[in-house]
Amino acid sequence: MLAASSRPLTGETIMDKVGFRCIECNEGATELHRDYSNGILKITICESCQKPVDKYIEYDPVIILIDAILCKTQAFRHILFNTSLDIHWKLCVFSLLCEAYLRWSLLHGSEQSGDPADIIRYTKEWEFYGMFGLAALELSAFCGSVLCFLWVAVGRLRGGATPELGLLVRALLLSCYGKVLVIPAVIWEHDYSPLCLGLIKLFVLTSNSQAIRVMLNCSRRLSLLAVCLGLLSETCVAQACTKLPWSIQDMLTD
Ligand SMILES: [Zn+2]
Numbered sequence: 234m235l236a237a238s239s240r241p242l243t244g245e246t247i248m249d250k251v252g253f254r255c256i257e258c259n260e261g262a263t264e265l266h267r268d269y270s271n272g273i274l275k276i277t278i279c280e281s282c283q284k285p286v287d288k289y290i291e292y293d294p295v296i297i298l299i300d301a302i303l304c305k306t307q308a309f310r311h312i313l314f315n316t317s318l319d320i321h322w323k324l325c326v327f328s329l330l331c332e333a334y335l336r337w338s339l340l341h342g343s344e345q346s347g348d349p350a351d352i353i354r355y356t357k358e359w360e361f362y363g364m365f366g367l368a369a370l371e372l373s374a375f376c377g378s379v380l381c382f383l384w385v386a387v388g389r390l391r392g393g394a395t396p397e398l399g400l401l402v403r404a405l406l407l408s409c410y411g412k413v414l415v416i417p418a419v420i421w422e423h424d425y426s427p428l429c430l431g432l433i434k435l436f437v438l439t440s441n442s443q444a445i446r447v448m449l450n451c452s453r454r455l456s457l458l459a460v461c462l463g464l465l466s467e468t469c470v471a472q473a474c475t476k477l478p479w480s481i482q483d484m485l486t487d
Pocket of ligand 1: 259281
């Protein structure tokens with residue numbers, strides 16, 4: 234596995250920082266590779282498990298993405314610990330826009346036309362931004378309850394050592410990347426769209442659970458419990474927004 238890299242390593246993986254993790258055994262590491270003066274790069278071998286600390290630094294991003302889609306623990310560790318990928322806020326806004334578009338298109342299901350000019354015109358309507366606000370509220374409820382639960386549960390399990398919230402928020406938002414799939418599901422609308430949307434939701438929740446498990450190195454049960462609690466609060470907020478007399482959705486659509 235020790236080899237001179239056949240292509241330049243990306244800037245985000247050759248940064249000088251401590252606090253890397255071995256993607257195989259989760260042991261800490263100070264470097265991912267060593268750069269020798271004669272231009273040879275050697276991947277660092279983990280002292281604990283004797284495997285390369287992070288084999289993904291040589292892999293193509295597409296391979297890493299496929300492994301992340303398959304929810305492989307190693308791929309999640311690579312992305313969350315060994316890269317400085319900081320697109321989580323942009324990704325969050327984009328996935329909220331996708332979610333808003335999905336809700337808005339369901340609202341206008343019957344009157345929707347395939348003309349792109351109509352789509353552009355409709356996005357100017359307040360309803361769209363209202364849907365964006367509701368989606369943001371639900372995401373906040375999801376993340377808030379997951380973080381509160383983990384803060385308390387992990388603090389108790391580890392004798393007061395609480396998780397770093399900033400890193401957890403980044404992991405949660407990055408693992409919501411599957412939400413962008415609602416766009417093709419809405420555009421190529423067919424009879425199986427509700428099934429597709431259900432599967433996308435399941436996929437996003439699975440990714441969230443895996444991200445929590447990797448970040449905290451905790452049991453699958455704890456991460457699933459956190460995600461279920463988040464889903465419950467998200468559903469409660471969604472129901473409150475649509476069912477209560479002062480419904481926000483009604484105010485927006487009237
Ligand atoms: Zn290791």
